[in-house]
Amino acid sequence: MTEQIDYQIEKYRFxxxxxxxxxxxxxxxxxxxxxxxxxxxxxxxxxxxxxxDYVTSFELPFRLLLVRTPQLIAGIRNELELSQKNVIFNGKRFGCVWSVKTDLNDVPDNYQYRLSTRIRRISPTTHTAEPFLQIAKEIKLPAERLKRALLSGLDVTALDALFWFGIQRIAAEVSRLRKAGMRIATDEAWVFENLTGTTRRVPVYRYVS
Known part of the structure; x- marks a missing residue:
């Protein structure tokens, strides 16, 4: 992919x-x-x-639009000597809190997150936001959303998966689909988003029939 995808974020409330x-x-x-x-x-x-004061593993991808949070944390945790605490997100998902502070006793054990967005996906040759929104309306489970998108012929970037499917680690979900027998090609796409104001390359995945 050579064309740039622009994500114009008109509403983003996490x-x-x-x-x-x-x-x-x-x-x-x-x-x-x-x-x-x-x-x-x-x-x-x-x-x-x-x-x-502290950050959670669930919020970092959404707050900062990070697509490789575990690797980034691994690369920086020794430099900043991070403290860690295990917690629960949205009543069922396990994760952790990181902080440069040593005392995490006052940090909550449970978190309830909600994301509300209105985002335009602009690209000269690929998909708009509409097919991703439609899949999100029809299917509840994030992994099944990704599977449907790929089988429907959509090129799915890491930001597509984050914004519309709620998937923070698309590479892990793609790996599971590949193990289940799906042939999925990996590429990279230039993207711009106005939340952080940066242009960068991110992974993009497509189904190979």
């Missing part, structure tokens, strides 16, 4: 049910700094870890 106003302000400041400096993925993560 919230946690019991988030203190202090954390909300910290995240607002982090995003402002990231946009101003056009920070890359690792630098966005570093800015968040240094300026937010």
């Amino acid at each position: 919230t946690e049910a019991n988030e203190p106003s202090r954390l909300t302000k910290q995240w607002d400041d982090v995003l402002s700094e990231c946009r101003e400096s056009k920070a890359g993925a690792e630098e966005r993560l570093r800015i968040a870890l240094l300026n937010v």
Whole structure:
């Protein structure tokens, strides 16, 4: 793929049910700094870890539009000497909290997240947002959404999967589909999104019939 895909984010609201106003302000400041400096993925993560009291493994991809969060954390955790605590997301999903602080006793054990968006997907030759939105309406499970999209002939970028299917680690889901017998090709696409104001290459996947 050589054409650039632009994600024009007209509404992007990622919230946690019991988030203190202090954390909300910290995240607002982090995003402002990231946009101003056009920070890359690792630098966005570093800015968040240094300026937010604690971050969760669930929120990082959505807050900072990261597509390889585990690898980024692994590369930075020794540098910042991160503390870690195991927690639960949306009543059923296990994950963790990271912080540069050593005492995590006051960090919550449970989180309820919600994402509300309105995003235009603009590309000269590939799909608009509509087919992704339709699949999200028809199918509940993220992995099944991805499977339907690929079988329908859609090229699915890591940001497509994040925005419309709720998939934070598309490579892991693609690996499972491949083990189940699906032939899936991997490429890269140039993307721009106005939440962080950056242009970069991200993985894109398509079904090979």
